Amino acid sequence: xxxxxxxxxxxxxxxxxxxxxxxxxxxxxxxxxxxxxxxxxxxxxxxxxxxxxxxxxxxxxxxxxxxxxxxxxxxxxxxxxxxxxxxxxxxxxxxxxxxxxxxxxxxxxxxxxxxxxxxxxxxxxxxxxxxxxxxxxxxxxxxxxxxxxxxxxxxxxxxxxxxxxxxxxxxxxxx
Numbered sequence: 001x002x003x004x005x006x007x008x009x010x011x012x013x014x015x016x017x018x019x020x021x022x023x024x025x026x027x028x029x030x031x032x033x034x035x036x037x038x039x040x041x042x043x044x045x046x047x048x049x050x051x052x053x054x055x056x057x058x059x060x061x062x063x064x065x066x067x068x069x070x071x072x073x074x075x076x077x078x079x080x081x082x083x084x085x086x087x088x089x090x091x092x093x094x095x096x097x098x099x100x101x102x103x104x105x106x107x108x109x110x111x112x113x114x115x116x117x118x119x120x121x122x123x124x125x126x127x128x129x130x131x132x133x134x135x136x137x138x139x140x141x142x143x144x145x146x147x148x149x150x151x152x153x154x155x156x157x158x159x160x161x162x163x164x165x166x167x168x169x170x171x172x173x174x175x
Contacts, residue, residue, distance in 0.1 A: 004068065004102055006109045009051060009058045016067040017058060018047045024070070024092035031128050032090075035154045055117075059109045061093060061102055069093035069102060073110040076124060085165075086114040088125035091134070098133065107141030114168055115175075122165045128153060129160035138164050 009017050025036035042050070051058045051072070061069025069092060076087035088110050093102055107125070114123045125143055127134035139145070143164035151161050 004061050004063050004097065006059050006061055006069075006105045008109075008113075009060050009067075011048065011052070013060060013067065014044060014047055014051065017051055017060065017070060018042070020060075020067050020070050020092065020094075021090060023094075024090070028092070030153065030155045030157070031131055031134075033154065057110070057113045058090070059106060059113075061097065061106055063097070068097050069106060071106040071110060073114055073123065075120075083121055084119075086110070086117065086120045086123040086168075088123060091125075091137075101140075103133075103137035104141050107137065107143070111141070111166060111168075111171075115171060121169050122167050124163060124165045126161050126163050129162055131162075135162065142166055 022036060022040055025032055025034060025039055029036060055075040056072060058070065058072035060067040061071075071091045072089045073086050074089055075084050077084060079085060088107065091103070091106065093106075111123060114120055123143075124146075125138055127138065129148065143166045146163050146165050148160040148162050150158060152158050
């Protein structure tokens with residue numbers, strides 16, 4: 001295992017990125033807002049539209065050219081405030097790479113990318129209640145807990161969605 005790096009994904013990463021996303025959904029269905037059964041049906045063009053665009057960037061945690069982790073930042077179009085901030089999504093690290101502090105640089109890559117989008121005042125990230133690993137990584141990356149919202153998860157169970165935010169305007173003022 002070499003030192004891992006985080007980098008923005010490109011079209012050449014499409015197959016690996018879709019494979020790790022499907023692995024995450026298949027192996028950990030209770031913690032994501034999507035289902036394996038829905039995403040496995042996507043073709044290459046659909047994957048491109050999910051992973052690449054003006055309002056989004058996906059990053060890979062790379063170990064010697066192999067994607068071992070995935071994270072993305074997109075425009076949160078369902079924002080009830082109408083601000084449409086950035087939202088960190090699809091965070092996943094293969095089990096053998098967990099517990100090594102690799103989530104923080106992944107979150108930081110998303111935050112750094114978001115700072116270039118002046119329309120975004122903040123970035124949010126969420127996790128399912130009880131996902132202690134996600135909670136610790138999110139806080140370590142500088143996000144602040146804002147609130148919980150009850151919801152029905154794709155596995156059919158009701159649980160809280162824990163919501164965190166980071167203020168991009170404050171970060172820009174400190175630069």
